Amino acid sequence: MEIGYCRRCNIPLRDKRCEICGSYPLSLRFHELGDIRPASHYEMDILLSLIPFREVKNYLRRRIVLLAKQPGLDYRKDIFVDGFKFGVLEYIKDGRWRWRFVPTGKGVALIHHLTSHVDFEMRAKGHMKGKKIDRKIDKDWEIVKLGNCVAIAVKERKGVKIKDVYCRKIMERKRSTLKDAVRGNTKFLERIEREAVEMIIKSKARYVAFSGGKDSEVALYLSYLAGVKKAVFLNTGMEFPETVRFVYNFVDFLDMELIELSPQKSFWDLVEEMGIPTKDRRWCTKYLKLEQLKKLQGVIVDGLRKYESLRRLHSPSTRKIGNLRTIYPIFNWLSLDVWLYIHSKGLPYNPLYDMGFERLGCYMCPAMLNAEFHRVKVTHPELFKRWYEYLRKIGYTHEEIMDGNWRWKEPPPKLKEL
Ligand SMILES: [Zn+2]
Known part of the structure; x- marks a missing residue:
């Protein structure tokens, strides 16, 4: 690449x-x-x-x-x-x-x-x-x-x-900021914006999914430009407080309607029945998020990008959930494009990105990096403690928790070496 x-x-x-x-x-x-x-x-x-x-x-x-x-x-x-x-x-x-x-x-x-x-x-x-x-x-x-x-x-x-x-000579390069990068890519950003907005208009999308992360923020903003009025927030109940606040504020800022969907059973009830969600057994997305979407009909805009993960690199460009069809207008965008776009519009973004988090989801998401999981302990000690104590209660040792072994049902061989 x-x-x-x-x-x-x-x-x-x-x-x-x-x-x-x-x-x-x-x-x-x-x-x-x-x-x-x-x-x-x-x-x-x-x-x-x-x-x-x-x-x-x-x-x-x-x-x-x-x-x-x-x-x-x-x-x-x-x-x-x-x-x-x-x-x-x-x-x-x-x-x-x-x-x-x-x-x-x-x-x-x-x-x-x-x-x-x-x-x-x-x-x-x-x-x-x-x-x-x-x-x-x-x-x-x-x-x-x-x-x-x-x-x-x-x-x-x-x-x-x-x-x-x-052995070669080193040249000092000019000072530069993201503002300069936006300036050097203005036409490019205008073009990908136009393509995305056209795709949303053509799809007759009624909704846009908004999780509070940077990708869905851009999807939300593009949908707003395309005339979509309803933002859908799937609140798992395990979100960071910053995320919930950002979702409310940003939707309010664009003067859109917020549809907040929460699961019937709480995560804490489900975890008792199903065991903890892991990278290789992620029941949480289905029960806490996708099930709720079945209440909606029509087309929904989603900020999924292919470069986010290997799995997504091969996933289709649209998907159906019940009577809802999903479209992905920023599927080919790089993270760089997303950030340049956010800066080019002067949009606010979720403060968690500058606090040491890279993918925002539930505060105990097994897909998190250990670097992020350890960060929760510093930035959100009460939330960390609650999950830590649950893991201790079901038998994990302190070291297993801190090394992140709980994130897999079957830990990969490399992790076992630690
Ligand atoms: Zn230049």
Whole structure:
């Protein structure tokens, strides 16, 4: 998967030319399901806390930092700065759960360029990339001066290795913000907006599903532009309070009608009958959400996107639930498009995105990353405690809960290794 990148304006581009300077972009490649997007405030804070150089923090704060998912069991993302891969940010367990940032060779060269910092020097003996070296380092990684090149040494289980070497000159790129990115992609955003609105109008949609997340917010806004009047909120009773508040406020802001549907039996009753929902046995969506939709007839707009998950990559472009047909006007949008669109319209968004959450659903959703689940403990201690105590009551140990084992009925082999 790739998008364009204007090096001159230092912004991502979705069309064939930069709308600010007219230059042709180079391509920025990332994982097929990377679903690239700007880093949230929370992610920026985490990243900057892991880089011990003031000059680098200042540099990153004034540029667009993009993140693309990498496959893995938990949070693991490629970081892009100035249009190149700067490093990887991940949430790992080595003894305890923690965040780790490791730069690429070019990333470490940029850090060295901005700070002149060197941890140690080595004499290059031929090709060093990938070689083990006889040295102890304290940190996750160190900056190595290697002749005229800059290299990164990383600590691995079996010793220290030269992970990458970078020998070319580093260019500092222009400062940029999301506002610049919106400016450089205005026509693109207008086009995808127009296509989506036309699709909604053509479908004669009566409803739009609104969960309080960013994708459904955009679907809601586009539906509003297309003349849809009714927003449907499926309240599972396990939503974050911020989400419920945002749903009410945003629907009110657009002066639309809110239809709030709640399950007949509460989650807590269902969990007694069915056991806890897990990634490999997710009864919750069906009972808490889809069943309620059967009360409606006609066409409903939904903010589902294909890049959100592998499963969705292969799902059909429409779906029927009872007498309700679903359409997906932003199915092909990247997370980046969604954020640029939200910023281009100056729309508010759910505050949870800047508090360390990436997919908003129930506060104990098994589809959450451990990085997010641990975050609930900090941001919503009472909600966390209630679920934690339930899991303890049905027999999970503290460690099993914190490692996220409860999220699978049959944990995948990799997780068992933890
Ligand atoms: Zn440009």
